């Protein structure tokens with residue numbers, strides 16, 4: 001195996017690990033320490049390997065304090081003109097997402113986060 005394949009393989013393993021960690025954090029979202037630490041690890045791996053975190057996961061946690069977003073508990077979601085505002089209730093970090101892009105799965109986001 002050449003270095004290029006090895007590198008690609010490492011990236012593949014890393015991105016699978018990131019996915020696992022983020023899914024784990026969603027399952028354990030009620031456990032603040034557990035979910036926050038798994039998100040921290042996922043973000044650290046993504047930075048080390050320069051892998052992007054899927055947009056589906058990007059809006060499921062605060063990128064500043066790594067808290068899992070739970071509507072009305074850890075995050076306030078406001079839908080404004082053409083954008084959705086996520087306010088982290090832990091650290092106050094504000095994240096804005098253009099509405100048009102997210103329009104279709106907004107309902108899904110809310111449903112997913114409600115459980």
Ligand SMILES: [Zn+2]
Pocket residue numbers: 062063064065066067088089090091092093
């Ligand atoms: Zn935060």
